[in-house]
Amino acid sequence: xxxxxxxxxxxxxxxxxxxxxxxxxxxxxxxxxxxxxxxxxxxxxxxxxxxxxxxxxxxxxxxxxxxxxxxxxxxxxxxxxxxxxxxxxxxxxxxxxxxxxxxxxxxxxxxxxxxxxxxxxxxxxxxxxxxxxxxxxxxxxxxxxxxxxxxxxxxxxxxxxxxxxxxxxxxxxxxxxxxxxxxxxxxxxxxxxxxxxxxxxxxxxxxxxxxxxxxxxxxxxxxxxxxxxxxxxxxxxxxxxxxxxxxxxxxxxxxxxxxxxxxxxxxxxxxxxxxxxxxxxxxxxxxxxxxxxxxxxxxxxxxxxxxxxxxxxxxxxxxxxxxxxxxxxxxxxxxxxxxxxxxxxxxxxxxxxxxxxxxxxxxxxxxxxxxxxxxxxxxxxxxxxxxxxxxx
Amino acid sequence: xxxxxxxxxxxxxxxxxxxxxxxxxxxxxxxxxxxxxxxxxxxxxxxxxxxxxxxxxxxxxxxxxxxxxxxxxxxxxxxxxxxxxxxxxxxxxxxxxxxxxxxxxxxxxxxxxxxxxxxxxxxxxxxxxxxxxxxxxxxxxxxxxxxxxxxxxxxxxxxxxxxxxxxxxxxxxxxxxxxxxxxxxxxxxxxxxxxxxxxxxxxxxxxxxxxxxxxxxxxxxxxxxxxxxxxxxxxxxxxxxxxxxxxxxxxxxxxxxxxxxxxxxxxxxxxxxxxxxxxxxxxxxxxxxxxxxxxxxxxxxxxxxxxxxxxxxxxxxxxxxxxxxxxxxxxxxxxxxxxxxxxxxxxxxxxxxxxxxxxxxxxxxxxxxxxxxxxxxxxxxxxxxxxxxxxx
Numbered sequence: 067x068x069x070x071x072x073x074x075x076x077x078x079x080x081x082x083x084x085x086x087x088x089x090x091x092x093x094x095x096x097x098x099x100x101x102x103x104x105x106x107x108x109x110x111x112x113x114x115x116x117x118x119x120x121x122x123x124x125x126x127x128x129x130x131x132x133x134x135x136x137x138x139x140x141x142x143x144x145x146x147x148x149x150x151x152x153x154x155x156x157x158x159x160x161x162x163x164x165x166x167x168x169x170x171x172x173x174x175x176x177x178x179x180x181x182x183x184x185x186x187x188x189x190x191x192x193x194x195x196x197x198x199x200x201x202x203x204x205x206x207x208x209x210x211x212x213x214x215x216x217x218x219x220x221x222x223x224x225x226x227x228x229x230x231x232x233x234x235x236x237x238x239x240x241x242x243x244x245x246x247x248x249x250x251x252x253x254x255x256x257x258x259x260x261x262x263x264x265x266x267x268x269x270x271x272x273x274x275x276x277x278x279x280x281x282x283x284x285x286x287x288x289x290x291x292x293x294x295x296x297x298x299x300x301x302x303x304x305x306x307x308x309x310x311x312x313x314x315x316x317x318x319x320x321x322x323x324x325x326x327x328x329x330x331x332x333x334x335x336x337x338x339x340x341x342x343x344x345x346x347x348x349x350x351x352x353x354x355x356x357x358x359x360x361x362x363x364x365x366x367x368x369x370x371x372x373x374x375x376x377x378x379x380x381x382x383x384x385x386x387x388x389x390x391x392x393x394x395x396x397x398x399x400x401x402x403x404x405x406x407x408x409x410x411x412x413x414x415x416x417x418x419x420x421x422x423x424x425x426x427x428x429x430x431x432x433x434x435x436x437x438x439x440x441x442x443x444x445x446x447x448x449x450x451x452x453x454x455x456x457x458x
Numbered sequence: 459x460x461x462x463x464x465x466x467x468x469x470x471x472x473x474x475x476x477x478x479x480x481x482x483x484x485x486x487x488x489x490x491x492x493x494x495x496x497x498x499x500x501x502x503x504x505x506x507x508x509x510x511x512x513x514x515x516x517x518x519x520x521x522x523x524x525x526x527x528x529x530x531x532x533x534x535x536x537x538x539x540x541x542x543x544x545x546x547x548x549x550x551x552x553x554x555x556x557x558x559x560x561x562x563x564x565x566x567x568x569x570x571x572x573x574x575x576x577x578x579x580x581x582x583x584x585x586x587x588x589x590x591x592x593x594x595x596x597x598x599x600x601x602x603x604x605x606x607x608x609x610x611x612x613x614x615x616x617x618x619x620x621x622x623x624x625x626x627x628x629x630x631x632x633x634x635x636x637x638x639x640x641x642x643x644x645x646x647x648x649x650x651x652x653x654x655x656x657x658x659x660x661x662x663x664x665x666x667x668x669x670x671x672x673x674x675x676x677x678x679x680x681x682x683x684x685x686x687x688x689x690x691x692x693x694x695x696x697x698x699x700x701x702x703x704x705x706x707x708x709x710x711x712x713x714x715x716x717x718x719x720x721x722x723x724x725x726x727x728x729x730x731x732x733x734x735x736x737x738x739x740x741x742x743x744x745x746x747x748x749x750x751x752x753x754x755x756x757x758x759x760x761x762x763x764x765x766x767x768x769x770x771x772x773x774x775x776x777x778x779x780x781x782x783x784x785x786x787x788x789x790x791x792x793x794x795x796x797x798x799x800x801x802x803x804x805x806x807x808x809x810x811x812x813x814x815x816x817x818x819x820x821x822x823x824x825x826x827x828x829x830x831x832x833x834x835x836x837x838x839x840x841x842x843x844x845x846x847x848x849x850x
Contacts, residue, residue, distance in 0.1 A: 172761075177761060242769070248641065275706065348742060352667045364517075
């Protein structure tokens with residue numbers, strides 16, 4: 067179960083494309099003003115993502131102006147915009163000053179029939195033309211299918227190969243509808259990896275809760291770029307979350323991840339975007355969820371106190387966070403209770419801690435209790451002489 | 459990309475062990491009274507899970523009494539309790555009236571050193587004794603390692619084989635710390651599948667956001683039982699979410715899933731548990747998150763209106779929910795605007811819809827707008843004769 071060294075080495079070369087300012091704008095609660103976009107872009111740049119993707123300049127006048135101004139900020143991260151695979155859209159993208167253009171067109175039979183009505187030959191002919199147009203202006207260009215996992219693999223491979231030959235720097239595999247699972251993603255991306263030499267980007271939705279794992283499987287199979295958004299905001303219930311995906315990479319190679327990303331700024335970035343999008347950081351959010359480093363069960367607490375890595379694969383300190391041991395409930399154990407006594411400078415032997423633990427459990431069986439209740443029980447017991455006196 | 463027929467057939471034979479009443483109690487916000495537990499157990503039973511796991515009877519007096527009473531309710535689902543792999547704990551479990559006992563002991567070197575201090579030989583000897591004790595009382599017995607993915611695979615396989623020979627009906631593979639990824643889970647579970655004939659259970663934490671995908675990979679590799687909790691509540695940021703995992707299975711075989719689970723009751727079950735645990739249903743929750751079926755981008759809305767499966771792999775109607783097309787924002791498109799006009803019995807031709815769409819985008823560029831704003835623009839335009847009059 068030791069991570070594959072090849073996978074570890076590659077964490078360093080993986081590129082993150084954060085699309086909070088494009089996919090995130092498609093989240094029902096999101097409406098970003100220009101100042102908000104600048105703040106998010108600067109946050110993301112400081113955090114360490116490699117690319118920042120913005121809404122198409124043809125979506126609205128403000129979308130165009132915002133893109134022009136953010137592309138001119140001189141961020142370290144490259145600014146991309148995401149447009150339909152059409153010459154008009156591509157020209158607007160080129161004129162915006164963006165450093166790269168992400169082209170997308172539906173390739174599933176459903177989208178070909180109900181969205182644009184084109185067959186694969188038409189898609190290919192237009193794609194080649196638009197890719198050549200963007201590339202001729204010296205910009206990075208990506209060509210992506212939409213709904214790749216409900217497209218014919220043979221069609222996709224043919225399109226990707228033609229896109230590469232036409233000058234695309236990157237092809238995109240997109241789970242637009244959240245239908246894919248990690249083994250399927252691994253298979254498809256590995257097949258694409260064997261077909262083209264250019265970079266491969268993965269974009270995955272979270273309809274069945276697999277967006278982070280799918281992105282990781284794509285990375286393991288050879289994807290060079292992964293799309294994320296802050297908290298995963300996007301169409302419907304969203305996409306791969308930046309924080310969760312970085313946590314997944316951290317487990318593979320914490321040093322590489324710490325060297326590349328400003329992990330301690332993650333919580334503030336997430337809170338900022340949550341406020342703008344009108345949502346709460348989910349209670350179960352990896353890393354920054356309110357209880358992500360709270361340990362409760364007695365047997366967990368015991369081992370945690372001896373060695374935190376027993377129940378933690380992420381060091382909260384690396385994310386600017388702290389762990390906590392929750393002692394005030396009926397599942398508590400005497401090691402955790404003795405530890406809490408120590409924090410209050412109350413010395414307890416094992417027997418005393420065991421007795422007090424039974425009292426805490428008895429009280430917690432009657433009503434919800436807080437750490438204050440536990441502290442009061444500890445102080446009472448000490449004062450009454452039921453357990454050894456406090457020492458300093 | 460057609461689902462493997464063998465995998466599809468197996469959805470019907472998979473067993474869900476819901477542990478909201480054990481793992482869920484380890485979530486920092488949870489404190490369930492007896493009446494709460496009964497309500498949750500009845501909800502889960504009606505939803506269709508196969509097993510309901512409760513906290514160890516040795517945790518507290520109330521835990522014991524609640525277990526006894528819930529085991530006596532006569533639910534369709536089997537009632538399990540989860541105890542340390544010790545004879546005393548197992549005897550309390552046997553006396554409780556539970557129909558099965560889930561035994562657990564730490565098998566990673568970290569837990570062996572910092573939790574219980576036993577080596578693999580001691581673990582094996584005790585496990586055999588405790589398994590035989592439980593099995594001799596005619597109860598279902600599961601033996602699980604803790605932190606399986608940081609244990610030596612050879613140790614695990616040796617323990618699992620010995621557990622099976624001793625009479626265990628099921629062995630458990632547990633990602634206690636959320637370190638595993640789906641490919642690793644697939645590998646390990648497939649290896650276990652080749653080693654024992656008994657059932658295999660998977661339990662996975664969500665520290666890096668992969669708990670749903672890991673459980674699905676375990677299922678694909680041959681696991682017969684998967685642990686879930688409502689909304690995924692559990693230690694730290696929790697485990698595999700029942701609703702998300704069922705959504706994942708639905709994508710593989712919607713008919714089997716609809717036949718086995720009362721999908722329309724999921725939202726109420728999640729809301730009930732969320733209220734008790736003091737949390738909100740996450741904005742990004744699969745299926746029941748507030749925007750899980752909200753479609754925004756113009757190109758999405760256009761195809762959705764023609765054929766919903768273009769951007770939906772879950773039919774909201776099967777979950778007692780409805781989709782919505784969000785038309786009031788700068789990413790909207792004329793097909794969505796014309797559709798909204800139709801709902802208001804305002805007839806718009808393409809040209810009229812395109813003009814109004816530009817006006818909606820222009821307004822949305824200035825401030826956040828609502829559907830009321832869109833409706834007002836539609837009605838104004840009609841009244842002023844800028845577009846064809848309303849017809850009935």
